[in-house]
Amino acid sequence: MSVTKLVKQMRNMLAQAKTHDDLQAIMQLAISYGRPICYNNVPLYLTFIAIAIATGLTWWRYGYHIIWLIAFSVLALIPLIVAIFRSSRLQDLEQELFLRDAIYDNGMQPVDPPSMAELDRRYGEFVRGNYTREIEYYVQGYSEKEEHNLSYSVYKFHYVVRTKQKKGYSYSHYYRYGVILDNFTTDSLLIMSSSVPAFYPTKWTTESIDFNKRFKVYAKDELSAAKFLKPAVILKIEEFAKRFPKANIEIDADARLCVSFDTIDLLDLKLPHRLADAKAFSDSTKGHTIFSSLQEVLDFLYLLMVQTDSNFK
Template sequence: MQFFKHDAELVRLLATCEAEVARARTNDDLLQVIGRLQSFKGGLKFDHAQPLVLVMLAIVSAIPAMAGVVVMWFIAACFGVASLIIWMSRKATFDEMPKRIARKCSFLSNGLWDPGGTAEERFTQLSGEFEDYERGNDSRRIVDSAGGTYQGSRHQLPFVFHHLRYVNSHYKSKSDGESERVYESFDRFSLVVDFPWVTGVMVCSDLPKKKRTKPKVFETTSDDFNRNFIFTGDDLACAKFATPTTLAFLLRLCRQLKKVNLEFSSEGRLCLSFDDAEVMAYKDPGTFEDLSGFYANIKRGLELPGLFPVLALVHELAELHDNNFDLPMKVADEMEQ
């Protein structure tokens, strides 16, 4: 059994490290995980002893199968499939570990946290509050989420970032006259921010194809704005929202974010959605192929240079519409992180 020992120990190590990454509260915790990986004897590569043995058994089983023992085809196939599953699962675990560490490092470096609950629960809540999530006629799901609080000069803005994946399907005719179902996936991103100053207004440069109701468009005095956005909502709320300064701000925003939408719900929250993946992007810290370099990058922390400028824009919009509300409490210096 010594033949299988290295792979078994590496599997246990990766499982332990995965749990420790999930529990990590500081970058030092992550560095300790990487240190354990660095000190692992035998190197961070699977020998694939078990899959190789299963492949050999599959080959041996195929010999009597070719001689006419039909049941041996089934046994050979089982050995072959088991070998493939084990090999792929171990490779996936190994490839995902540096990504998990990098994601957690980006959270810890920027004061973010997991918002809790399942992705399905979060999507159900969001789709019930915002029409912007009515996309994808085949499937729709949240890939990842991150919560945080942005502290501006005047307001504290709790937010949750969501990465969503939608799938549309349609039938396409082939040259032989038959039709086949074609699937097309696309990603979209959103920031859901506590925003009590505006409710019941929607400003879209990219309307969802499937709408609950046909919107009544509110025309502003700006032709440039009317060409770039579809502006809907209660007439009084729209008129109050559409100040010249706000319209100029939104035109600037649509030049900075691709296919940007703003939806202000009746519950006092803003859904700012867009197509820009780089908003939540961080520099790739590398892989386990260069553990010392990976360690150094995690030690430095992973900044999110695209996120906070967008949150600053949301704060700027809040400053344009906060005159009738008490300011939310600022983050006190003594608050726990």
Template sequence: MYSQHNNAVKQLSEQLEKDFESAKNSDDLYRLVEKVIAFGKPLKYTNKPIYLLMLGIVVVTVIIMLFNVSDPYAYNDSNIGGYLFIVMIGAIMVLGIYALKRNEPITDLSKEIFKKKILFDNQLIPEKYDGVQLASELQVCFKDFNRGNHTREIEMLGAGRYEGKDHQFDYRYYQFHYVVKKREWVKVEKGHSYKTVYYNFYRYGIYLTFPYVADISLDKPKAQGVYRPASNEFNRYYTVNGDSQIMAAKFLKPMVVKIFEEIYPELKEIHFDFSKRNQLCVSFNDNLLNISPIYNLSKPTEFLQELKESKAVAKLNTILSYIEQLMTYSDSNFDRDTESS
């Protein structure tokens, strides 16, 4: 009976994994969860056979040890009881870990389904990529990816399309993970010692083609920079860096400066990088798509209802609308129309 149930769980889980990989929209995810509801039983492996096996190992070992007249804790060649005790502990540990972890993929699938639904609700299509390679490529284009001294990886990437009144553009939303490795002098039981520690950090952002300016970045207000607009508020928020003062001055017209001032309070540690390849990367510390589920596939009916609730993030659209405004006021065609009106 247990074997039949576990085989059914295994077959359904494998099918759900395939359905998840091929899901193109929210309806595909709904149908996936509906299969779990139709299953009619908990989508989890039963561990009773494993627990019975563990009990059997203990009973057999104890019986053998009772017939062993030697000291069970003296580990020598004649002490079969001692060896059996070690084998018993090892077998129980392996079986116990297996029992605890065998349902983790199902729990992880619930989380991935929820994450994918968030992307769909925000008109983002998940993309397949090599996270380490992509982080390396983006580091060449944008200096905000030059962070950490250990691993760097793009952990999430979604492709979107913004349809604005004046401009339409494709963009990518990403989650960037980087690690800082340090050797620190730490306190131990007998004094101090050096220890290697790893600190994990995350950045999020949007990158897209921006053909109106190149090789300019808006960084933290530290140094003088190549150009300072007349606005004191702007200069409190940003330092303008780049190769050309003339290009920076031409780009940072009063309306463009105002947009940068308005967007600054929206996000933490915001950074703008207009690359030499006419691409823009807007990066920040805010995880805009950070929504946690309440339910999972262990309660498929409730999970389905939760999935069907909209998870659109208004702030993402706000940032995209600011980018459209930057395009509008940087577009030479717009300037000519404005000047002639």
């Protein structure tokens, strides 16, 4: 079987995979292949170089019509594109396989995200961009802690801002990452450092000059904002915002919290091995992979819950 067929088969199996065992079956298939799962792109690169040189030399020597030059240049690019495309497909497979294994390791499960309309109804956070908006992944998890259990979803949100230029439009792509937590200790509150529409009427400032410089706070009323923003909570949020840039914390009317920020992908993992060494790749999935940034966010949310709940229920 060729590497291309094997990769296709593995991709199909991964699309159907729902459990750890399904992933192990894919790893087993990779190991039983017996040869390194990687592409030898050297012939394609050599073909590209040969066609490019031949095209350049003949055009320089004979100076034929520019159309021919363009046609041969496109021809030269085909092997290069094929090489890049198939390598990137293989890399995507490796990444997805390793990620999915880590997700199952952590007792998490990819699910369909709520619709954008539903998210817009709940949070100002998703009212961004003026072109495409999509949730690229939405993974549910559950974490048991001493005082509160956290039922959460991790997401990656992609949105595009379209700007009119002199000729046509330009498109800027942005990403936000975050966690949505069910059943928080308060409701109807927005603490934002990255500007989004505020759904709540009362603006609140805290006693901390530093906090007020960084965040704006909106709540349903002053009392709920004051009750939530205890001094320890203020310091924890300031500390969190130093690590997670442009952080927003938004709690909807049904007490579902959404914490969001820029640049830090919570499910980002570095591949320790590639499928070229299928055995090492498979072995690297046997340990328990920790999403360290996600863990930091969950610990932060847990501390907020502990600080803002009632100890005498």
